Amino acid sequence: MRNLLARLATVLGMLTLSGFLVPASASAAGNCSTWNYYQYGAYMGNSNNASGSLADIQVRRSDLCSNPGSHSSLGASWSMLAAGNAASYAQIGWTRTKGHNGGDATFFYQYRGAGENTHTDWWGNPSNGDEKRFKVTWLNGSGEDNDIHLFICDAGGGNCVDKQDTGLSPGGWTGGIYALSKGEVNNRQTDMPGTDGARDNFNNLLQRIGTGPWEAHTLYECDVDCPIDTDDNPPRFHFEWVSSDHFRIWTDPL
Amino acid sequence: MKRAEWGTKGRALVAGIFVTALASMAVFVASARGAGQVAPSAVITAEETPTGSTSIVLDPVPTDYEAAIDSDLAVALALEASPVDGSAATSVKPTLAVVTNTQSHDVNTGELTVDHVPAWVVTLDGVCVPVYGAGSINGSDGYSSTEDCAGTQVNVIIDATTGEFIEAFSDT
Numbered sequence: 001m002r003n004l005l006a007r008l009a010t011v012l013g014m015l016t017l018s019g020f021l022v023p024a025s026a027s028a029a030g031n032c033s034t035w036n037y038y039q040y041g042a043y044m045g046n047s048n049n050a051s052g053s054l055a056d057i058q059v060r061r062s063d064l065c066s067n068p069g070s071h072s073s074l075g076a077s078w079s080m081l082a083a084g085n086a087a088s089y090a091q092i093g094w095t096r097t098k099g100h101n102g103g104d105a106t107f108f109y110q111y112r113g114a115g116e117n118t119h120t121d122w123w124g125n126p127s128n129g130d131e132k133r134f135k136v137t138w139l140n141g142s143g144e145d146n147d148i149h150l151f152i153c154d155a156g157g158g159n160c161v162d163k164q165d166t167g168l169s170p171g172g173w174t175g176g177i178y179a180l181s182k183g184e185v186n187n188r189q190t191d192m193p194g195t196d197g198a199r200d201n202f203n204n205l206l207q208r209i210g211t212g213p214w215e216a217h218t219l220y221e222c223d224v225d226c227p228i229d230t231d232d233n234p235p236r237f238h239f240e241w242v243s244s245d246h247f248r249i250w251t252d253p254l
Numbered sequence: 255m256k257r258a259e260w261g262t263k264g265r266a267l268v269a270g271i272f273v274t275a276l277a278s279m280a281v282f283v284a285s286a287r288g289a290g291q292v293a294p295s296a297v298i299t300a301e302e303t304p305t306g307s308t309s310i311v312l313d314p315v316p317t318d319y320e321a322a323i324d325s326d327l328a329v330a331l332a333l334e335a336s337p338v339d340g341s342a343a344t345s346v347k348p349t350l351a352v353v354t355n356t357q358s359h360d361v362n363t364g365e366l367t368v369d370h371v372p373a374w375v376v377t378l379d380g381v382c383v384p385v386y387g388a389g390s391i392n393g394s395d396g397y398s399s400t401e402d403c404a405g406t407q408v409n410v411i412i413d414a415t416t417g418e419f420i421e422a423f424s425d426t
Contacts, residue, residue, distance in 0.1 A: 002414055037388045071403075072339040079385050091387055101419065102335050108337070110386050110404070119308070120383055122337040123421035159361045163256035167308065187386060 030254045032065035032073050034188035041182025042209050042219040042238050046084040046175060053179035054135035056155040057093060060200040061104050061128045062191035062251055064098045071125045073098035074209045075193050076108070077200060079134045081148060084175020089115035090166050092150040094126055101125070107132075109150045111166045114174075117118030121164070124215045131155040131201070138170055141211050150200045155242075156204070179207045182222065183249045194250035205245040216245040217229045262321040280305045291345050295325035295374075300353035304375075304409065309358075312424060313353040315372055320413035321350060323374065329415075331408035332376035335419035342408075351375055353411055355421065360377030368421070379407050 010158040044050055057077045064073040078093025090111035095121040096103055105126050126132070133153035140146055148168045153160035170177055181202050183193045194200030221239055236252040284416035298312045317419055323331070325348040332348070333340035340346075353375065362424075382403040403425025 008377070008406065037385070039387070072337075072384065074384055076385060076386055082387065095337070095386070096338050097339070099334075099339055099341075101335055106337055106422075108386070112404075118259060118383070118385070118424050120386075120424040121309075121421060122423070125419075156421075159358060161361045164309065178388070182387065184387065238288055 013211075015192075017063075030065055030185040030189040032071075032189050035047065035071050035186060037186050038187070038188060038192070039182045039186060039222065040182045040192055040210075040237050041078060041180065041202065041222050042205065042247055043181075043188065043222045044179040044217050044219055046178045048176075048179075048207075048209050048217065050081060050177045050179035050207050051140055051170070051212075052137035052206075052214060053079045053081050053132070053137070053181060054137070054151075054207075054214065055205045056131055056133045056201070056203045057181070057182040058201045059094050059128055059130045059132075060128045060193040060195075061103065061105070061143055062193050062195060063094065063253065064103060064185075064191070065187050065189035066098070071186055073130075073187055075183070075185050075186075075188050075194050078203070080138055080179075081136045081138070081170065081181060081183040082178045083114070083170065083173035084178065085173075086175075088112065088168060088170065088173050089169055090136050090148045090150060092136060092152060092163065094097055094132070094134075095122070107152060109164055111150070111164075111168060113168050117164070119164075119247060129198075131158055131203075133160070133204070135160070137208060140171075179217075180222070181205055189254065191251035191253060192249055194248065196238075196252065198249040199240075199250040201246070201248045203242075203246045205233060205247075219244070221247070291304075291337060292329055293347040293349045295350060296351060304423075304425065309356045310411075311354045311356060312349075312375065312408075313354070313370065315350055315352055319372060321372060321374070323412065323414050323417045325374065327349075328374035328412045328414070329376055330379070331412050331417050331419070332374070335412065335422070336378060336381070336408060336410050337422050338378075338381045338383055340381065340406055341377055342381050343378040347377045349375045349377065350414060353420070371420065373420060374412045374414050376410045376412060377407065378410065380406055381406060383408060383426065 074097045076095035078091045080091035082089035092109040096105045100228040107124040110120040115117045135151040148166045150164040209218045290370040298346040314340040353373040385404045408424045410422045
């Protein structure tokens with residue numbers, strides 16, 4: 001009951017701060033005004049026909065813009081397999097949404113097959129700085145079920161949980177298969193995960209091709225010059241390679 | 255009034271004030287968040303799997319079960335915990351059920367972490383489920399970086415005993 005009281009106090013406090021009770025000033029990220037999906041990260045091209053994508057990704061709080069309108073202001077980081085025609089994909093990572101428990105992070109996965117429903121699940125309450133391995137893999141080996149599975153593990157790969165059997169078999173996907181790991185926001189005024197002093201690390205980036213093992217393949221920075229157009233990322237969004245299997249992203253505050 | 259007697263009555267008075275405050279706060283929070291019409295609460299009467307879900311199973315609660323968290327409070331907590339902006343919801347429906355997630359295995363024990371938990375499944379309609387990674391691929395077949403919402407319904411699961419957020423899901 002004490003815990004419940006604390007939660008309710010938090011709700012009331014949040015409402016106060018968010019302007020339901022008193023006028024609130026804009027967040028540090030500013031007011032939302034340019035909705036779209038803005039992303040920064042790395043990818044392996046579709047010509048390789050990836051069968052797996054994983055990364056050890058940190059949870060990083062960053063400022064989410066206010067007044068999201070019909071779109072919940074969000075930040076997220078994830079790893080994904082996606083068809084070249086974008087009709088099918090499967091991804092797992094973490095996200096933060098304006099309003100959710102005061103901006104706490106949750107883990108999430110989302111997937112869909114071409115023309116099918118989109119399946120999304122949110123769970124858990126990771127802390128700022130936590131690091132997890134997010135793994136999307138097509139279990140296409142001998143004796144396996146030939147579906148894409150979504151795993152969450154400790155950083156480094158221990159204690160893996162098979163969070164979801166998507167039922168998707170990408171053998172028939174159109175346009176090849178990309179392996180991607182990215183940070184994302186859905187408004188130009190929101191900060192990409194990470195700040196200059198606490199950048200969001202995507203480490204131990206590994207991919208699978210066909211029925212092969214997990215390996216570090218050649219990746220490409222995915223920004224405005226990404227072959228899959230990601231729109232014009234604002235110049236305050238930053239990306240840097242630490243090594244060929246490790247990059248990090250961050251944002252200069254407004 | 256004797257000290258012991260006052261102690262008992264005092265605690266009862268404080269508890270009464272507390273419960274009243276909780277209820278008032280819950281109603282206030284629900285209205286303050288701007289959610290749409292809240293439907294009367296419902297209960298699951300037979301086992302079912304929500305449409306499109308592959309891992310959530312809902313069973314009826316025992317007939318004599320009384321939730322510590324009432325439906326008003328569950329709605330308020332769900333709106334707070336919603337992973338999308340719950341204030342955009344055009345309707346909100348709390349349903350009491352026993353919830354199992356058949357893919358919530360604990361890594362060490364293999365046991366389910368969400369296994370027959372009495373919970374409120376609060377359904378928010380009219381919200382926008384984001385398409386994570388939508389800008390990754392500027393594809394054909396009608397899927398593009400400008401895709402708006404993956405769906406308009408989210409179910410937020412609130413533990414009916416503790417009020418804790420368990421998980422949320424959308425299959426639309």
